[in-house]
Amino acid sequence: MLIGKARQAGWRVAVRGRDSARMDWLDQKLWLGPEDGFLPHGRAGGAHDARQPVLLTTGPQAANDPACVMTIDGAEVSAEEVAALERTCVLFDGNDPAAVQTARVQWKALTDEGCAAQYWSEESGRWEKKAER
Known part of the structure; x- marks a missing residue:
């Protein structure tokens, strides 16, 4: 859903993970596509990476x-990178205590560096903003 919204805004998207096998899994899921349309994307390392509207990568x-x-999955993003982008999304599983802890550390590091941040949760069944800094 978020990738589709970013594409609707006209943005190219990079989805950054930490594990190549996990990115392969995501690639497979995206090829299945949403029921209402196909989401064009590619895996980093191909001949046409620069042309991909959505690029799945494990690199910085x-x-x-x-x-x-x-x-x-806890992939890193720097404050300098956040400042240069239109949008940065740190996605994590709110039911995984280790993932929540990693996201908290990222939030603190980025906000301490002056990045504006919003925390959204789908815990109630719909997206709600829980915090902003």
């Missing part, structure tokens, strides 16, 4: 010049 740099970076 994305060849598709993204306006939006979405990190998963």
